[in-house]
Amino acid sequence: MSASSPRIVVIGGGATGLGVIWDLALRGIRATLVEQGDLCHGTSGRFHGLLHSGGRYAVRDPRSAEECIRENRVLRRVAGPAVEPVGGYFLALPEDDPAYVRSWRAGCEAAGIPVRPVDPAEFLRREPRANPRVATVFAVPDASIDSFRLAQQLVAGARRLGARILTRHRVVAARAQGGRVVGVEVENAQGRVTLDADMVINAAGPWARRVGHVFGVEIPMVLAKGSHLIFNERLSSAVLNRLIPPDDGDILVPHDVTSILATTSLAVDEPEDVEVTEAEVALLLERGEALVPGVSGRRVLRAFAGVRPLFDPEGSPGGMRDERAITRGLSLLDHEERDGLGGLISIVGGKLTTFRLMAETAVDLALERMGLVAACRTRDTPLPGAHSPDPVPLHLERARRRLGPLYPSVLDRLRADPAQGALLCECEQVTVAEIDARAAGSRHMSDLRRQTWCAMGPCQGTFCAHRLAGRVDAPAEELVEFVTERWRGQRPVLWGQQAREAAVGRSLMAQALWPAGAGW
């Protein structure tokens, strides 16, 4: 191993893996990241979008609470437009346990979470749709965070510093010599490639256990599915949390022009188990009534689920126990120590809020193991696109927030050709310029959807999926797959207007794609 050119491979293109590669890049180390699908297709793209203040964990999981508030402050500083500082409230209803309220306040104080009591009448003036029976309210520094934007910022920053990011590359085999990992074999549509490595960092989230198996190590994990509902409107201006022990449907997060109601928690076997059941939808809506009465009558756009990768050293692998009792704190596994396999580190557990800290911890250990010294800089280095040099007109503000580092190049396109300003997706206000600029990177329709929010609005692609397919010349099969993916999230919440719109969309697609082939 040459100290001047260490070879590090990071596995997993969610927030943690991207955080690791950004951290390495800032320390002057050019690494390679491999991701089996698209960036943030897993847990990082399937959560409530809450940048925790830590209040949720103040009683049962003080370490996690402390990590959350610390990272909350850091990300507000460095992540720029990916964070919307909406603030948050914890509210207790008359029937809620006052003893819990007391221990919650003590826990927040111990963790360093600033908590401010708010007069319920004042709170209801600010949040008129919230439950009017509210008895006790506290303000906390919650925020909402857009992980897709965050991912784009991390990628832009890391690439600028020489990092290599390979999406749609799956790790299929490990190579080891004398008890040390020396490389990984990855596979993509074109075939297999071997990447030499002095160090491999496994940041594959819910897939971490499977990646561990490739290296012959066992990582005890519990996978907990959390289901969410997205509403067509912003039901509150700040995050609303129930002031009770963490439970189903007790968080409502405003997100751009939508709201996300979260979450359920069910142990599942596989990372791919992300189907939302009708019972979960009913449960979320029923519980959501306590936050916002009447919420079950509002229009739901989609249901989606993410799988939390919880580290559970006490449980049997995949074992069942109350997963809400397992820490949300991060866990770093040094497989040299644990399993006698050098050159492999796994980072599991944690939350999106703490992704940066997870990355820092993992890179610290990796460098220590490699005998390198370089200080972490992610705490104070703004991500690309975090600060716009000039004030931006209001109608471009959404585009700026979404585009991050790509914003200037899109503005250039618009200046050169005003026709590029046409909206390809009306619901999410996505311009042709934005699609064209993104398509220079990936032409996959689903990648473009995650990067631009195209087809994520009320019509769920009925009026723009064909346009996107036309713009990037996607084959009909890819459009069918795209429409089918949109369908999966809609299906559990198809009632009322949303069911009607889905029926109209089906008719349009069935005509335009006749005979539709796949799924016909």
Added chain:
Amino acid sequence: MVKLDSVVVGGGLAGLVAAIRVAERGRRVCLVAEGQGMLPLFAGPLAVWGAGTGIDAMAAALSPGHPYRVLGAAALRAALAFFRDLTRRAGLPYVGDAEANGWVPTPLGRRYPCRLLPERMAPPQGPAVLVQLPGFLDGVARRVRAALTGAEPVVELEADRGSQVGTGWDSDRWARFLDTAPGARWILERLGDRLPPGDTLLLPAVLGVEGHEALGRALEAASGRQVREWMGWPPSPPGARLRRALVGEAARLGVDLRWGVRATLSGGPHGIEGVTVVPKPAEGTRGVELRAETVVLATGGLPGGGLVVERDGSLLDRTLGRGLAGAGSRLRLFGETPFAAAPAFAAGYPIDGRARPVDASGRPLYPNLFAAGRAVGGYDGDREASGGGVALVTAFVAGGEA
């Protein structure tokens, strides 16, 4: 209270055709509709049976509850002929063969099978030249030509420097522009001479709504070719043209047209006894009571909004205030993929041979209530490519009975 012979609830294709048929029989009929119906979303061509078999063979092979089977091959033929005559009178002639499919190119380069098409959308004759409008996102000409030989030349029209023509325009915006004198001039100047060789000019279906006939003829004269349109994405000018033609014909026949009102039916032991209509935005205000001998329910089913999926997965007919047989749960109501066969997409009333909604034992719900279009169940118009034909035959029979 207003006394009439018949009330038609719903102003889409089925409602308008049913009302016209009732009026032609010399009866006093009122059409009440909450919205504009689904014609503005409707691509224009009428699909009858995607599989391409002749009407007799098709009807014989269908399951017993299918509306084609219930109403019969003769009624379908008569309905298609009725519609051809009706559209000719209304100045928007539909052409095609009732027994075999024609086709129209789709924006994704497929051929959509249909048996009645507006003349302007009939299959192109001879080699074609495709036209790409500037900034038009709802149909890429290079892709559309996959429905033809794939090698047709494409003429890319450009907007003038600094002009915003086409930027962000959907089909409806284009049609409104081309309906104006400057719009017509714009396209005639660009599609005159100097075109690549070919017998047919093929454009997206945006050649105006009110002035579509004159503009089409002017374009044929200027270019020296046949002019044809391919199928578009909503809002759809061919749907708007058909709506305009049918509304005009209904008005000419004296149909009392009331738009923007919500209707509820009240039934008694002898049948539907009255229709209460209230202005749509002002629910809770006192309604107007209509009395009629017969009522036609043409409320559009699930896509049209007449039939609502409730939270528990049950189905509600909003007009009659009646629950329909659902599937017991929402997930069973809808399939795992959007195009799979699923109860939701065949939802609606089963009917008898006179197009009357019937209960599970086959008895009419009310002796004087008829149903047409998507309010009728037992068929999947998307998978079968049968929605146009079912709308016409149910409207034809219901309008002949009501």
